[in-house]
Amino acid sequence: MTSTLKRNPPFRAEHLGSLLRTDQLLEARHAWEAGKASEEDLRPIEDKDVQEIVKTQLELGFHAITDGEYRRHMFWGSFWPGLEGMKEVAEPDPSIFRMYIPDIAAFTEAGYKPGETVICTGKIKHVGSTYTDQFDYLKSLVPEEKTKNLKLTLAAPNWYHLRYKEGQAYPKDVYANDDEYFSDVAKAYQAELKTLYDHGLRNVQFDDPNLACKHQPLILPDPIQQANKYLHTDFCSEAMLTGWKNDPNNTYSADTLLEKYIALYNDCISQIPPDMHVGVHLCRGNFVNSRHFSEGGYDRIATKLFQELSMHTYYLEYDTPRAGGFAPLEHLPKNKNVILGVITSKFPKLENLDEMEGRVREAVKYMCKGSGESEEEALRRVGVSPQCGFASHSSGNAIGREDMVRKLRLVRELADRVWGGEA
Template sequence: MKVRQHQYFYTYDSVGSFLRPDSLKAAYQQVATGEISQDEFTEIEHNAVQDLVQKEVAHGLHVVSDGEFNRENFFLDFLAGLNGVEVVPDGFKLNFSGQELVADGLKLNGKLAYAPDHPFFTDFEFLHSILPLGVQAKVTIPAPTPLLFEGDFAVIDNYRDFYASRADYLADILKVYQQTINRFYELGLRYIQLDDPWLLGVTLPVAGMQGAENEERVEKLEDEIVSLIQEIIASAPDDLIFATHICRGNFHSSSLGGGTYASIVHVLQQLPYDAFFMEYDDPQADGNFEPLAQIHRAQPQAVFVLGLVTTKSPQLEPKRALQHQILEAAEIVPLRNLGLSTQCGFASTADGNDLTEQQQWHKLAIVVQTARDTWRADACHF
């Protein structure tokens, strides 16, 4: 495995999703029922994205996203746009600490294939066209991991209807991601984030992979995940930043739970990402910073973007407490390999977390202020 060069230099960042304005939330329903046309919806979405980007820049962010305003769910919409994938209404359900998420499910109606007309490409072109000078655009898409699970935690569970072997299915997943990422690069993207809450999925009871009898199954799945991600990154241009966000789920300010990073550190240290966005807003649930040392030894180029500021509640973290945690992490890995962000996005689904937009921006402000003071820089680079 080729070790990538250090190229992620941001000391603060956002995970990617933002609370949707009420006009956009209404538009999702209106376009679905035919009350407004697709063109009218696109105009509403573009206006919302333009306003968001202006606010991101005004709050000091040097990396901006479109807030994931182009989707109602952080991962389903991307996968649904691929060729060979069919939407199953209300076919996906998960319980988030008592909050039940019911969303569209997915199944294959043919072999999985790259979609040259995927709507995410057009959405990025618009984002790219409104970027202020000196600002980096980031696109978030799900990692391939959810496509690999079988059983109760599967996102697509009928791949055997179209594939004679697991190896053929994995080969098509790899091809889809390589072609998709290459197209984003051709359009001007230089920073992509593969969101991967499923990476902690092997630790969840709902995945049904606990117990000694499942050790071989878990090991095989982890090998598939590592191999796919290594090949995706290795085949991409060297100047494309790859980040990942690994969380415990996020819906209406509730999580799925799951193990700590220590439970999957043997996987993380094999993933050649430029940046790992990692949740650390709940020390009891998230564990300590020790796993960072093991990942750093294997991936010395990687920056660990510490998600110390929660998006699950409006209460603001004290800046001194955040600085103390950053310096605590700096005893494990060098400060140059650390950054700061919120623990997750603000709206993994269109519903969003239990905060107001004003509270959302207060959260981003404390991230920016804390990072600038901690790294003694008045910009995002060293």
């Protein structure tokens, strides 16, 4: 792998893909989902809003432009309809889920049922991309030379596995074990990435809310305090390790599962061409009312995550202390990039530029400690962004559209201050 932040993705100023929808678009989508409007009613509104948000990103000086995920209901939407052997379940039985997984815990501990989900029902086969129309329209809105910078976000491949109790992710008469299941999931991603590459996509970001979380409650000021009193778990958490070990359905350790997920990712991207950039956003969630799903540093999994996962770039959340410190960046190899999510997308208050620049330079010192580079050399592998998207769920969070634009402008200003106006 080679890395550059000057002419190819990733860039000095990034955002994580999802952007706030207009009220008109939300109303139109809700009407369509309720069967009260047709796709012909919805599509012109989507088109108009995508045009406007692309224009906004260009004006703000962003290069890794997305369509805001405006044609999706959730961040993970759009992939599964192109897969034979997968189906959406509108009201899943809660008993199929591992209740200690972050997003499931966030729903159930707040008194909600888990939302719609996607379950394997037969042999998985990629039968066509549902992203190509989205990407083709997006690239029609920018000059041809900017097409290679456009970014498309994809759901993590483990999204179709970790959330479910053992034996619930797929039928045992279809797949004998996880390795067989993962093999076909990887083949589906390989086919998807090839199809998208053939349409001109060169910049992919996987969104993964499950690899890096922590078992701790987050307490925020009212009125959001009550909506955030959950316990969250995962591979960074001793509590999750205990829960996983005590789950009688699990046949191997959480460490083994993490290794399997890394192998799954690597298989998914094993056939990408040399000029396709792939990155992973280690997401802690950003749901309605700016609720997060999880917290905790990257320390426990940093070595495996940075050295064994074959990604070009890591988009990391560093907006609050719940993300932990920068010390894990010592393990980031010289040929990989990091985008530091030091600006929050959850609340409208603007961060102090001096403080944010200081945090970037602090992170770089840890990178140098591990790599032996100079700070100038390490800075070439760094960019900045909000810590998460602004609307992983289409309804958005506790921030307005004008606030979002101010946050994005701040990201650009921070990047210009640190790197002197580089891309």
